[in-house]
Amino acid sequence: MRLRQLEYFVAICEYGSFSAAADQLLVAQPSLSQQIRALERELGTELLERGRLGVALTAAGRVFLPRAQAVIAAADEARRSVADLVSGREGELHVLTIRSVASGALPAGIVRWHDQYPGTVLRLHDYSHRRDLEAAMRAGRGDLAIGPRPGDWDGEVVSLGFGWPVVTTCRPTP
Amino acid sequence: MRLRQLEYFVAICEYGSFSAAADQLLVAQPSLSQQIRALERELGTELLERGRLGVALTAAGRVFLPRAQAVIAAADEARRSVADLVSGREGELHVLTIRSVASGALPAGIVRWHDQYPGTVLRLHDYSHRRDLEAAMRAGRGDLAIGPRPGDWDGEVVSLGFGWPVVTTCRPTP
DNA sequence: CGCGGTTACGAGTCGCGTAAATATC
């Protein structure tokens, strides 16, 4: 039993047919046929009743579907929890700002951050001029910068709704 | 991320080293190395700190371990639920007994069964003599028989603790 | 014939095991 088979099964149930699920999953139809058949063979029973217009769940399929979704959800949670930790640099997230932000919108954001990731520590570096902030950002001295977006910045940008965007730099873990 | 990788990871944490886990899992040591490395690469961080006497969890590993166990538990539950349904003949489990059992120990067992598998129906066939029960059992007329074990029965046998064993016949689903 | 699913088969990938190498005591 593999995670991919469960994802295929859930997708087929969600979209109502092998073809529709194949389109969504960006795989060929026969792959779904094969994987679902392998899954059914391993479980010892059929999960889907193939019909002219899509598929219907068998009794076993009705039992299996929510469990399969639970497995996928658990896997996503496992992935996400580690990703959060990694993006938080194992408890230290270096944030670059300038004075006006640090004394303005940031404090509320820090509170929300700590609500979400209690195990992490935010380390603030604030600069007196946006030029210094930009230089530090380009040098990779932080994980996240809050301030006006430089003209030719091609990294990920998220707006905070304060008129100024957030520029995130995805620094790979060493 | 694959289920097998999670199983490997959990086993290594449980047994404290790659080698010990490899012995338990009946695979070669390098396979664990490869799979764990692939998992770490996908997650973007190391999970285990390799040391002289076994391994220790990193911060990410400590976060990941319980989630990995949850995924595996969910997968087991999914498997088991379908297996229960299949072994229960999609809601109908035919139980062969004799009079003395049906009026004695069985009622309490039925209650416990329905607690555990509310979606299933038990269909009882009770015979007046143990010889008739044995004949029906050998003919495959039921999924489960409760009564004295015939002399040369080679199927699975579970004792109920009432002095008489249960003889289960694993009839394959048609 | 159109639609949906299945079967057949070839190409690329992947996991596993054996054997050699590395690292740390």
Added chain:
DNA sequence: GATATTTACGCGACTCGTAACCGCG
């Protein structure tokens, strides 16, 4: 040198995609 893990590499199995096939309106 001993223990524990990693790297190298070949074999077998597996997955996927293309193409042909089947069953039904």
